[in-house]
Amino acid sequence: MRRRFLVYTVSNRDRRPQGRQGEGSRLMAERQSSGRTAPQKKTTKKKGKRKFTLRNTLIVLFFTGALVVLCGIIGYFIITLNGEKILNANKDQFNFAESSVVYDRDGNQILKLFTDENRENVEYSQIPKLLADAFVAVEDRRFREHSGLDFISIGRAVVKDIVARSAVEGGSTITQQLAKNMFLSHDKTILRKATEASIALALDRNFTKDQILEMYLNRIFFGQRASGIKAAAELYFGKEDLNDLEVWEIATLAGIPKAPSAFNPLSNPEKSKERRAVVLQLMYEQGLITKSQMDEAKAVDYDPDKAKRPNNTVFMAFVDYAIDEAMRVTNKTEEELRLGGYEIHTTLNVKAQTIMEDEFKNDDNFEKSGDEQKVQGAMIVADHRNGEIEAMVGGRDYAKNGWNRVVVPRQPGSSFKPITSYGPALQSGNWFPWSTLRDDKECFNGYCPSDSNRNKYIGPVSMSQAIKESRNLPAVWLLNQIGVGTGLEFAKNLGFNLSSEDRNLAIALGGLTHGVTPMEMTQAYSVFANGGKSVDLHTITLIKDKNGLTEYEYKAPKSKQLMSPEAAWYMTQILQGVTEQGGTGARAKVSGRPVAGKTGTTQHGIPGLKSAANRDVWFVGYTPEWTAAVWMGYDKTDKDHLLKKSSGQTVDFFTKVMNAAMKDMPKSSFKKPSGVKETKPPTGVNGFNAVYIQERGDVQLSWTAVEGSNVSYRIYRKEASEPDFKRILDQVDAIAAEDISIEQGKSYEYYVTAYDANTKLESASSAKVKVDIPIEEIQLPDDVLNPGDPNAPGNGQPEDGGNGQVPPDGTGQPDSGNPEGGQGETPGGSPGGEAPNGNDGESAPGWLDNGNSGNRNGNGNGQENNARGNKPGRGNNRPDAGNPHESSSTSIVPPQE
Missing domain, CATH: 1.10.3810.10 (Biosynthetic peptidoglycan transglycosylase-like)
Structure with a gap:
C-alpha cells in the first residue's frame, strides 16, 4: 500500500518578526512600486586587529632567547655528560675500530x-x-x-x-x-x-x-x-x-x-x-x-x-684495487672501509691469482737488467662473460712499492690496431677479413710509417694476413680509407678517452699521446670476445656492514651492443690467425682452447739513439671464457733501460698463466652469429711436386689444377736457415713453375696455394716438399791444369784453335763485364755482370768446362753459348727476365724489396 505525504512550504515572509523588519518590508514595497530596487548589503563580522608594539616584540625576543639559551645549556650538559660517559667507559682501553675482512669468490x-x-x-x-x-x-x-x-x-x-x-x-x-x-x-x-x-x-x-x-x-x-x-x-x-x-x-x-x-x-x-x-x-x-x-x-x-712494506701482503694488488672500487661504489673513504668492520666479498679467483703471482716471482720470465732497476710487468685476467676480474698483479715488486701498473698507461703499439683500424673497418660492413689492403711504401700527408717485417712492402695483402704478420702499412692505409674520426669514435665506444692530440693516422699503430692501461685493453678486447657487447669489469660483488646489513650489492648494468655480432666474429677470426703458425703470437696456446689475440711492440723513441731495442711489449688475448692483457717494460725508459726482446716474451707469459689457471675449466668455443657472411676459400692444391734439375740448375715445381675460374696460384719457399715461409711468386695461372733463384749447398722447402681473385680468398697450403741443392764439382781439363809451352804450336794461338786464348766472340771470355759474355753463369750475376734479379751467384766460367757447361744469358734471351761456338740451348724454355717462350712454365724471380 503506497502512502502519500503532503508537503507544506512556509514562506520566510511568514516567519519574519514584527518591528524594524516589518518597516523594512514596507520601504522595500514602496521602492518596488516606484520602479527602484534596493541594493542588497552583505554584513560581515569585523575582527579586532592585534597590534605589535615594540614592547610585545621585545617580550617575544626575550622569551625566545631564553628558550634558546636554556636549550643550549641543557644540550651542552647532555653533550658533556655523554662525552664524559663514553670516555670513562673506554678510558683504560681506547678501543680501535673493527677491522674489515675481504673474501674471495667462494666466500x-x-x-x-x-x-x-x-x-x-x-x-x-x-x-x-x-x-x-x-x-x-x-x-x-x-x-x-x-x-x-x-x-x-x-x-x-x-x-x-x-x-x-x-x-x-x-x-x-x-x-x-x-x-x-x-x-x-x-x-x-x-x-x-x-x-x-x-x-x-x-x-x-x-x-x-x-x-x-x-x-x-x-x-x-x-x-x-x-x-x-x-x-x-x-x-x-x-x-x-x-x-x-x-x-x-x-x-x-x-x-x-x-x-x-x-x-x-x-x-x-x-x-x-x-x-x-x-x-x-x-x-x-x-x-x-x-x-x-x-x-x-x-x-x-x-x-x-726506499719503501719498506709489511709482511702481510697476500694478494695485495687485487685487494688494493678492490678497496679502491669499493670506495667508488659506496662513497666511503679508505679508512672507513678498512676500519669499519665490513664484509667485502670479491671476484678473486685464488687459483689464478696464486699462479700469476708465482710467475711474477720467477725472474726467468723477464729480461735481465744491467742495474737495480728491474724489467717490470703487469697482468690482468677477467671473465668477459660476466665482467668478473679473476686475478691481477701490478708488478714484480708490488709488495714493496704498491704501484699497480695494471692501471698505469703505456704505449700499446700494434695491439691497438684492432681498436682504431681493423675494428671500425669491420664494423662499417664494407670490409671483411678477406678484403684486400695495400702494403706499399707510402707517405700520408707527411706521415711515413715503415714496416718492420723482414719481407717489406708486399703490395696487396688480405686483412687477415696483414694483422697476422702485424704489418704496419696496411693498418695505416686502412685507417686512411675509413677516416681518423671513425677510428677515434670506435675507440671511444670501447672505453678509451684519447687526447684531442691523437687525431692523426699514428693511432693506427698505437702511437698515442698518453697511452692506455692493461685494464682498458682488457675491457676493449672483452667486447670482441663477448660478441660485441659491453663488459663491465669489476671486483666487488657484495659489501655488508658489521651488523650483517647489505651496504652494497653488485648489479650488472644493461649491456650495450658496441659493435655488431658479425663484426666481433670477424675480429675474433682474424685475431685467431695471429696465434696460428706464421703469426706473431703463434706461441699463445691455452689448454687446447681456441685463442685470439694481438701482440704489440713500441720502439724506444729516444732521440739520437740508433737501436732496435723496445720501450713496451704487449700481448692481449682471449679464449671463449677469459680475456687477459700482459705488459712488460721499464718504469723509467732511457738508453740504458730498454727491452732487447720483442713481444714474444709477453706471449709466453700469457701462455704460462692461462694454461695453468684454466687447466680444469670446462672448454667452450667462440659462438658464430647466424647472420655472418662468409665465403669459402678455394680447395687446397693437390699433387704438388718439386724437383731439382741438375742440368738446368733450377727447381721444377708442378701441381694439379683446382676447380674454379679466376683461380691463380701462390708459391711459398723457406730456406733451411729462415724462420718463416715467404711468398716468392703471386698470380701464377699455370700449373708449373721453376725456381732459378737458388744456391748450391742449401736446402729449400716449398708449398703452393690457390687464390680466388673474385673472393680474394686463399686456400690452405699444399703438402710441403723439401729439395736439397748439391754442390757441383768441376773437373778441369789436363791442358788447363798443365798448359805447357805457350809458344808451342796448337797452344794458345787463336789460329791453332788453342785453349790459352778464347776468341773475342762472346763465347765465354771473362774480360768485358758484358752479361752476354761475362764470367757469371747463374742468374743473379757474377763479378763480370749483374743479372736482373740482383742476387750474387757464382759458378765456373763457360770456357773451363770444354763445352759441357753453357753460359746462360742474363738478359733473358733464352740461349746457351758453348765455349767452342754457339748452339741452341735449353734457354728457349727458360725465360730469365720475364719473356717466357713456353706457356706451361714460369721462371720465379723473387719480388724486389
Whole structure:
C-alpha cells in the first residue's frame, strides 16, 4: 500500500518578526512600486586587529632567547655528560675500530684489512717539533686555542653541507678526528657528529694538547695499511727514527690524511707531490720553514725503492684495487672501509691469482737488467662473460712499492690496431677479413710509417694476413680509407678517452699521446670476445656492514651492443690467425682452447739513439671464457733501460698463466652469429711436386689444377736457415713453375696455394716438399791444369784453335763485364755482370768446362753459348727476365724489396 505525504512550504515572509523588519518590508514595497530596487548589503563580522608594539616584540625576543639559551645549556650538559660517559667507559682501553675482512669468490676469507702489526706507537717526546707543527698547520691551525671544537670551521662546514644538501664537509678538529678514530663508526650522520663533538670536548678537558696530538699521530690512517706516524715513516721512507725525516718527507706525510688513497706517494706519486707542495706552502706561510726550504722540498722526486712494506701482503694488488672500487661504489673513504668492520666479498679467483703471482716471482720470465732497476710487468685476467676480474698483479715488486701498473698507461703499439683500424673497418660492413689492403711504401700527408717485417712492402695483402704478420702499412692505409674520426669514435665506444692530440693516422699503430692501461685493453678486447657487447669489469660483488646489513650489492648494468655480432666474429677470426703458425703470437696456446689475440711492440723513441731495442711489449688475448692483457717494460725508459726482446716474451707469459689457471675449466668455443657472411676459400692444391734439375740448375715445381675460374696460384719457399715461409711468386695461372733463384749447398722447402681473385680468398697450403741443392764439382781439363809451352804450336794461338786464348766472340771470355759474355753463369750475376734479379751467384766460367757447361744469358734471351761456338740451348724454355717462350712454365724471380 503506497502512502502519500503532503508537503507544506512556509514562506520566510511568514516567519519574519514584527518591528524594524516589518518597516523594512514596507520601504522595500514602496521602492518596488516606484520602479527602484534596493541594493542588497552583505554584513560581515569585523575582527579586532592585534597590534605589535615594540614592547610585545621585545617580550617575544626575550622569551625566545631564553628558550634558546636554556636549550643550549641543557644540550651542552647532555653533550658533556655523554662525552664524559663514553670516555670513562673506554678510558683504560681506547678501543680501535673493527677491522674489515675481504673474501674471495667462494666466500673464503682472504685477509683482514687491519691488524695491530700495522701500527707502531711513539711517544710525543720522540716526535720532532716540525713534524707535529706541520700536522697542526695542515689539519687544525687553531688546535692549541680551541677547547676541542672549532666553531669557525663548524660554521663553514654547515654552510657547505646546506649548499650541497648533504654532509660533505667535515670541519673536524684534530681532537674530533681522534674521537672518531677511537670510539665511533665512520658514517656522516647528525647523531654521530654530535657524539663526536661530545667526546672531543671530554678529551680536551681530560688531556693536554700534547697528549691529544700524540694519540692522534699514533692512530691516524696513512693509506697502504699503515696506521700511525711511525708506521707511515717506515713504510714510505724506510725510516724508523722520526728525527731522520727531511722537510719534504714531513710535508708528504702531513698531506696524506686528507685522502690517504689519493695522496700517498706509493699509489700516486704525482698527486702526492702536488699535495706536498700545498702543505709546504702552508708551513711557509705559518713561519715553520723558510722559502728556500720550501722550494727545495717541492722539487724532490719520491723514490719508491726506499719503501719498506709489511709482511702481510697476500694478494695485495687485487685487494688494493678492490678497496679502491669499493670506495667508488659506496662513497666511503679508505679508512672507513678498512676500519669499519665490513664484509667485502670479491671476484678473486685464488687459483689464478696464486699462479700469476708465482710467475711474477720467477725472474726467468723477464729480461735481465744491467742495474737495480728491474724489467717490470703487469697482468690482468677477467671473465668477459660476466665482467668478473679473476686475478691481477701490478708488478714484480708490488709488495714493496704498491704501484699497480695494471692501471698505469703505456704505449700499446700494434695491439691497438684492432681498436682504431681493423675494428671500425669491420664494423662499417664494407670490409671483411678477406678484403684486400695495400702494403706499399707510402707517405700520408707527411706521415711515413715503415714496416718492420723482414719481407717489406708486399703490395696487396688480405686483412687477415696483414694483422697476422702485424704489418704496419696496411693498418695505416686502412685507417686512411675509413677516416681518423671513425677510428677515434670506435675507440671511444670501447672505453678509451684519447687526447684531442691523437687525431692523426699514428693511432693506427698505437702511437698515442698518453697511452692506455692493461685494464682498458682488457675491457676493449672483452667486447670482441663477448660478441660485441659491453663488459663491465669489476671486483666487488657484495659489501655488508658489521651488523650483517647489505651496504652494497653488485648489479650488472644493461649491456650495450658496441659493435655488431658479425663484426666481433670477424675480429675474433682474424685475431685467431695471429696465434696460428706464421703469426706473431703463434706461441699463445691455452689448454687446447681456441685463442685470439694481438701482440704489440713500441720502439724506444729516444732521440739520437740508433737501436732496435723496445720501450713496451704487449700481448692481449682471449679464449671463449677469459680475456687477459700482459705488459712488460721499464718504469723509467732511457738508453740504458730498454727491452732487447720483442713481444714474444709477453706471449709466453700469457701462455704460462692461462694454461695453468684454466687447466680444469670446462672448454667452450667462440659462438658464430647466424647472420655472418662468409665465403669459402678455394680447395687446397693437390699433387704438388718439386724437383731439382741438375742440368738446368733450377727447381721444377708442378701441381694439379683446382676447380674454379679466376683461380691463380701462390708459391711459398723457406730456406733451411729462415724462420718463416715467404711468398716468392703471386698470380701464377699455370700449373708449373721453376725456381732459378737458388744456391748450391742449401736446402729449400716449398708449398703452393690457390687464390680466388673474385673472393680474394686463399686456400690452405699444399703438402710441403723439401729439395736439397748439391754442390757441383768441376773437373778441369789436363791442358788447363798443365798448359805447357805457350809458344808451342796448337797452344794458345787463336789460329791453332788453342785453349790459352778464347776468341773475342762472346763465347765465354771473362774480360768485358758484358752479361752476354761475362764470367757469371747463374742468374743473379757474377763479378763480370749483374743479372736482373740482383742476387750474387757464382759458378765456373763457360770456357773451363770444354763445352759441357753453357753460359746462360742474363738478359733473358733464352740461349746457351758453348765455349767452342754457339748452339741452341735449353734457354728457349727458360725465360730469365720475364719473356717466357713456353706457356706451361714460369721462371720465379723473387719480388724486389
